[in-house]
Amino acid sequence: MKRTVDVNIPLGPIHPCFKEPVRLKCEAKGERIVGVEVELGYMKKGIERIMKGRPWQEVMFLAERVCGICSVIHNMVFIEAMEQISGISVPPRAAYLRVIANELDRMQSHLLANFSYCYTIEHETLGMYLLDLREQVMDELEHLTGARVTCAYIIPGGVRCDIPRPDAELLQTSLDRIERDLRRYSGMFADGPMIALRSRGVGILTQEAAQQAHAVGPTARASGIAADCRLNHPTYRQLGFVPVSRKDHDNYARVMVRFDEVVQSIGLIRKCLQDLPKGVIRGGGVCKAGETRYSGEAPRGELTYFIKSDEYGRIVDIQIQTPSIMNIEACCHEMILGADSIADVTSTFVSADPCVACTER
Amino acid sequence: MTILQRIKNKVRARSIHVAYVDVGSCNGCDIEVLACLAPRYDIEQYGIFVHNNPREADVLLVIGAYTPGWEEKLAMVWEKIPDPKAAVAIGNCPISGCLFNRRESFVDPPVKKHIPIAAEVPGCPPRPTEILQAILSVRDSVFANWEEEHP
């Protein structure tokens, strides 16, 4: 759409603050942003087209590589969708181990997102603290699953490997250490006067706009919508999960929601370890034909898979709706508008935790 | 080799500025490059500094399987980097396309076709230490004897 504006400032595709290539064309009036046009296409790999016609054993690994940051949840949602199609039940111990892996993944993703935000507002000290803390979480994830990223831990009817008693105790002590550090860092963020100047009241996403754009995850929960797919998940229900939400609508709220969720994840993992049932970790089963829609809560929000499979367990049709699609859209067309300077554009964009690899697939 | 050239070599090898460009990966390698920034790996003890600006970079980390959006643009980024320079391919994607290199996909690997690559780090994704090691080996082979080779 052609419009006349004062200045058109393109940001990206290579930008010091963006982890991934995306191009924002900001239409500015003076320094105030009046419109943003997003240009994608730097990461379009056509992963859904590759998936079609392949057996689930192959698609499982492809699904993980939709997004490298939140790979565990992509694995989990795809496998649970296949289980729902085929009527495979999961042993209780495996269900708990899945939650542990998923929550560790959420912790590292949120810590990375908050690191990016601190780095973008030039608070490098806090950013480095958080990145160091993330390495500790990655260690725990590696200890549990055997790999740092793309670990393919969850398989139909169970998980790949068990957690022995000494490892569980090690995880407990590590969680104590991580929580102690985390509380200190989140306190630094919550009380920092300079951070508040850069974050409070910047990047407002009203509840109505969030609803129209179907914003999900921490972005929606910071705007007062307490929606969370974990509420519908049977294992999380057993653990008595309650979502965190805030009503500040700004960058500060989004980052604080993520901090709160990391603390909550630590609580969930502790609870899992405490009442970890005994028994087998693999129940077995056969993937069958069927069609389903299955949602799970990724670190960035609701992740939906639309799957159709045939009687040999091959994927006939698949569509993936990743949370970043909705969140980046809400961010670029609502939050950034009215930003007072270009510096606020980058920080607001990063506060929505954009993941372009998910968005374009 | 004059003493001035020796000093130049030494200084060049001790200040490596790194830029990374993602040309269509799954993000996994991206965050492993970011993890290199963590205090645990302490890359600044080797004089490596990551700030994503091609115009003052020495080493370009290329991640991903080359999507159509990067036609022309990747070559432009490569031209903007001042000499001496080196490109390092991180992960399987820029080397072979990994699992994205199938029928029906949009990618066009390897990246070697489009810009010259000095080192390759296979892995899906490689560990941060391996990425660090690759940058250090490129430093020794490209920057530490640049003056003799380009008089």
Place this chain on the structure above:
Amino acid sequence: MTTYLYENDLVPQKYRILVAHRHDTLVRKIALELDIPVQELRRYLIEHLDMMLLENLPARAEMADVHADQDDPIARALGREKFTQYLQILPYAAMEPIFHEVSGRVHAGTPMEDAIAYGREKMREELRR
């Protein structure tokens, strides 16, 4: 003809987004609803919406089905909020006079279907402008 240094022609990439299974179903549904050819609607979408909005169209349409125009049956049938705020196909300023005209006709005694068909005609004119 101006040539830009960095600007690419985005039409092929936008088209790729629109022909993905879920987006294609939605575009066909909207085309049927507005009674215009699919190709024409695709071209309109490619020209007027940016890539992020195109990616998000199915999610927005889902939310529109649940939340848009809860309390006004005429607005719901016409898709007042659906096409302006949710899908952002038409500008709000263009939709408002159409809606007022249609609701005026309904209150004056015209059957609902005829009034909506008239509104759709006006919307098509707006799209083709």
